Amino acid sequence: MTALANGTTYRVLYVEDDPQMAATFNRAFGETASITIVTSLEEALFCLDADPSIDLVVYNDRLNSASFLNRIKDKPNSGRFSTILLTGEGSIDLGAEPYHGRVTDVFHYGYSEAAFQTRLSYLILKKQYAEKKQVVESEGGEHKHTKVRMPIGKRIFDITLSFFLLLMISPILLVVAILVKLDSKGPIFYGSKRVGMGYKVFNMYKFRTMRTDADQMLASMASKNMYNVKKAEEPVDQICDECQLVGSCQRPLFLDDKQVCEKVYFRNEKAKAMFSKFKEDPRVTRLGKILRNTSIDELPQFYNILRGDMSFVGNRPLPPYEAEKLTASGYARRFAAPAGLTGLWQVTKRGGAAVSDQERIQLDVLYAKKYSFRTDLMIVIRTLKAVWQKENV
Structure with missing residues (x-):
């Protein structure tokens, strides 16, 4: 599990009343963060009051997300945690109320676990960066902020x-x-x-x-990107060299109901232009x-x-x-x-x-x-x- 600068773990509150979805989420991201699962809006609000160390709330839009967002806006610790919505809706305008300023991202049902993992890893790295800026240097116990300033x-x-x-x-x-x-x-x-x-x-x-x-x-023009790596992607059904020696894939990843080799998938993702x-x-x-x-x-x-x-x-x-x-x-x-x-x-x-x-x-x-x-x-x-x-x- 990912440790932060102060030795603690990244805390995620997952609000979901579907046991299967909750179990899938915990399996996919339980090694990256400490996950607490609750099944209702009231339980989520109680947990946020009882545990001020929550870093991220992942909330199923089906469980009245608008009411949840309106009720957390006046909480004193609402600014310290991020919120990600899971939804089946076509699109959500994050610039509109009550989402504006409170929702970090939106993922649709059936989302790619790899895409969510990338987002989760970024939020963890962002918090690590913030903590390092305020780390206590040993002598005298004084706080030294490493804030960058323009000359x-x-x-x-x-x-x-x-x-x-x-x-x-x-x-x-x-x-x-x-x-x-x-x-x-x-x-x-x-x-x-x-x-x-x-x-x-x-x-x-x-x-x-x-x-x-x-x-x-923009999406339809990806092949014309001047920064694209001039290397053809490996077929998604291909397995890595390590798996070939064994004769079968040892790190299967399921995307769009197809099994792919996790190592090949992330190698392709890394090759994409930044x-x-x-x-x-x-x-x-x-x-x-x-x-x-x-x-x-x-x-x-x-x-x-x-x-x-x-x-x-x-x-x-x-x-x-x-x-x-x-x-x-x-x-x-x-x-x-x-x-x-x-x-x-x-x-x-x-x-x-x-x-x-x-x-x-x-x-x-x-x-x-x-x-x-x-x-x-x-x-x-x-x-x-x-x-x-x-x-x-």
């Missing part, structure tokens, strides 16, 4: 330059805003959640360059191609810099689904550097250069270890030379 000189530079640039380019921003509105239906600006320095989540703003249905098109980027992206509008090739679409991010969400130079802030894949200690180091409008990766591997997600991570980690005013100045100069791209990427 004061870098912050002053960012505030001064971003304010000056926003003032100077305000006429350009106005003209582009009008053109975006005339070019295609949808909002002028596109704001999306990004994870930056110290895992801080913020809204990053750009001029909209894509169609309004771009997110729905990032998404496309050449000649069909989701981009006519005006969007021009804005992207000239980097004009990123001008609104001067506002993010002024706010302190980002810096002029740093590691590109990632969408949450990409950041969740980089929780291992070697990868997480990239989040020790400020989020940036441009950075070492952009000027080193921009345009037509072949790049893998591992190379991108390594460049991000290198910047986090070495960044300085001199490094930033060199990156800014190289960025200015690379602004006019030759390829639509």
Whole structure:
């Protein structure tokens, strides 16, 4: 069972009145976390009051989840545990009440245990990271917080330059805003959640360059991802070398009513790209191609810099689904550097250069270890030379 920094285990409260589903859940995740199973809303509320160490509530939507979420919102410890819903509904709007701010994720009945395990492992790693930031160092019993901070000189530079640039380019921003509105239906600006320095989540703003249905098109474009590993997936019915020696699969995993080798499945999952980027992206509008090739679409991010969400130079802030894949200690180091409008990766591997997600991570980690005013100045100069791209990427 996974141990946290303080030696305790990750506590899960599973609310389910179906004995078979409860037994399946306990079998699948009992070695990862300490699981307590209750069968009703009232039992769940009692357990949360009696045990403040619960880290995650997994709640079957069929057992009146709306009432549960409304009743926990005023509990003093409601902010310290996460909630995942299991549902048979087609979709749930997590931005609506009572789900907003209270539900971390939604899984549909018949979900992949491997997918749930990935989510559970991320939540455990996230808590471990938070605990390590507040670990007690031995001498004197004093608490030393290892919170990452942007250097004061870098912050002053960012505030001064971003304010000056926003003032100077305000006429350009106005003209582009009008053109975006005339070019295609949808909002002028596109704001999306990004994870930056110290895992801080913020809204990053750009001029909209894509169609309004771009997110729905993403799943059908996976084969065109530039970061895809150029290695064919192993057949799911193939067994690993160890199992072949025995003559049968020793680690069976059941997905979509089919038996697969667990080792082969996770080898395929590991080979999938961590990032998404496309050449000649069909989701981009006519005006969007021009804005992207000239980097004009990123001008609104001067506002993010002024706010302190980002810096002029740093590691590109990632969408949450990409950041969740980089929780291992070697990868997480990239989040020790400020989020940036441009950075070492952009000027080193921009345009037509072949790049893998591992190379991108390594460049991000290198910047986090070495960044300085001199490094930033060199990156800014190289960025200015690379602004006019030759390829639509």
